């Protein structure tokens with residue numbers, strides 16, 4: 185049984201999950217979901233914008249995975265934000281995922297025009313138990329503060345880009361203070377960080393892969409992680425990180441690699457100009 189993190193609303197969430205961004209055909213999804221479930225993954229992370237909710241729902245069926253054994257996350261796309269649109273789009277997501285509830289629903293990116301209306305719909309979905317936990321994604325501290333000024337329920341998760349080249353320690357400290365769990369997207373840095381010489385050296389010393397060192401670094405900082413892989417071998421490799429430890433010097437040496445390097449959009453740009461995710 186892989187570890188779970190307690191959420192501020194009383195629920196809990198697996199610390200490790202499978203991200204399924206860019207998995208777009210049924211056979212690949214079936215194979216990835218099967219490998220992940222057999223390895224012990226219980227969280228699957230999709231989004232309306234990925235256009236693969238339907239094949240994820242079907243893959244869970246094809247692999248005969250009981251709904252109550254897994255934790256399902258999806259995210260409301262910018263185009264579906266607003267009170268009525270959010271409710272309507274979540275009904276459609278549930279249908280595509282072949283389920284009647286979500287474990288976690290996230291606002292994919294903050295956008296200024298629908299900022300509070302979308303969250304009111306999230307609070308309603310939670311009160312109706314259609315969604316067990318509600319959270320956000322790509323929120324800066326300013327967005328979290330602004331949301332708190334009118335929200336009845338606070339987000340329990342903020343899913344943000346996080347890897348050794350973008351460690352975002354000040355935001356992580358704020359999350360801890362606010363009892364918000366940080367879930368790292370792009371935890372491996374989409375390839376770039378996998379070439380890093382400092383991490384490569386640490387990997388050689390532990391006889392682990394660079395990916396395993398990076399994921400272990402996230403775990404030891406208390407983050408939740410959702411590495412994406414379509415390969416059964418790498419899916420297993422990314423979960424074999426619970427039987428070794430990085431020492432304090434290794435943790436510090438990786439933390440020093442931070443260079444504020446994003447692979448995705450800056451959330452403030454999305455907030456202001458409502459640039460669509462791609």
Ligand SMILES: NC(=O)c1ccc[n+]([C@@H]2O[C@H](COP(=O)([O-])OP(=O)(O)OC[C@H]3O[C@@H](n4cnc5c(N)ncnc54)[C@H](OP(=O)(O)O)[C@@H]3O)[C@@H](O)[C@H]2O)c1
Pocket residue numbers: 202203204205206229230292321322343344368369370371372373374375378393395396410411412413414415418419421422448
């Ligand atoms: N909230 C948001 O705005 C947002 C944005 C982007 C992503 N996400 C979520 O976060 C998940 C993960 O992020 P991501 O997909 O951007 O990046 P990632 O998980 O850091 O990296 C995925 C890439 O690394 C490769 N890879 C995986 N394991 C590896 C290993 N052990 N060794 C070498 N290469 C490996 C994968 O290739 P193979 O598949 O070929 O193994 C893929 O090309 C997504 O799937 C999605 O669910 C959320």
